[in-house]
Amino acid sequence: MYVRRVVGTGARRETYTVVDGDGRVVETVDDYLALCTDREHSPNTLGARALDLKVWLAFLRLMDLDPLTASPEHVGQFAGWPRRPGQPGHLRSADTDRGPARETSTVNRALNSVYMFYEFFARRGVGMGAQLSHRRAASIGDHGGFLGGIAERQITTRPTRLKQTKRRPPTLTDVEVQQILDACGRVRDRLLMALMFETGCRIGQALGLCHEDMDQNPIS
Structure with missing residues (x-):
């Protein structure tokens, strides 16, 4: 099969x-x-x-x-x-088991x-x-979305599911981030990559931003 x-x-x-x-x-x-x-x-x-x-x-x-x-x-x-x-129905010796x-x-x-x-x-x-x-x-703790708590x-x-340990995803080092930014041939691409690295937003969120979403006043 x-x-x-x-x-x-x-x-x-x-x-x-x-x-x-x-x-x-x-x-x-x-x-x-x-x-x-x-x-x-x-x-x-x-x-x-x-x-x-x-x-x-x-x-x-x-x-x-x-x-x-x-x-x-x-x-x-x-x-x-x-x-x-x-x-x-067949048994196997624990000595020969190699793990999951x-x-x-x-x-x-x-x-x-x-x-x-x-x-x-x-x-x-x-x-x-x-x-x-x-x-x-x-x-309590169940995600209900918008207005999820206003009604029962x-x-x-689903009854069958294995317990899964959450693992932290690997992240890029500062050196790797800089290498990606230096490899961008266009200012647009560099801005997009820098925005995602600095804010943690996803590509869809970054592309959906408008000018009014940004606070252009410098921090004093």
């Missing part, structure tokens, strides 16, 4: 699908990825979804299960399998792809999508 890049639909020139060992497209996955393509998800997102679902299908094959007959219990079992893949094969963030991304895959089929009235999430009352609301939660 492998992921194959194919011609997309609509505005997407390319998309991805999953092909089994006999060279046949896995129709259930292809239907879902076709929807993602029509919604113009980015190529990176489409490729990641295809890879995640390929891993899920490999797990189901070991369990001798059809994708549409799998249960939430199997999703829970799958959460640990990419970390230490092996034949279900995949990072926690990668497994959580795969679980998210599985959830969305079954939510797609739940709209057709098949699969376990309706069993993979439940709604609870919102509590509920949060959709």
Whole structure:
């Protein structure tokens, strides 16, 4: 089973699908990825979804299960399998274990792809999508967005997710920042890069700035 890049639909020139060992497209996955393509998800997102679902299908094959007959219990079992893949029911000596094969963030991304895959089929009235999430009352700390606290609301939660440690992203040194600024051939580019370095804003935020957003009065 492998992921194959194919011609997309609509505005997407390319998309991805999953092909089994006999060279046949896995129709259930292809239907879902076709929807993602029509919604113009980015190529990176489409490729990641295809890879995640390929891993899920490999797990189901070991369990001798059809994708549409799998249960939430199997999703829970799958959460640990990419970390230490092996034949279900077979024991391995701890002395030969080399540690997790995949990072926690990668497994959580795969679980998210599985959830969305079954939510797609739940709209057709098949699969376990309706069993993979439940709604609870919102509590302190839940992000509600603008005016989120003026009325009671509920949060959709997914039961299976690995605990993930937040890691601080690497940052550039002052020397590296200066090298980037010196490499800018235009004043416009240098201003844009300096603005992002000094303020921490993202590229979209920087490009959306107007003259009235800037305080041009010198600091006394």
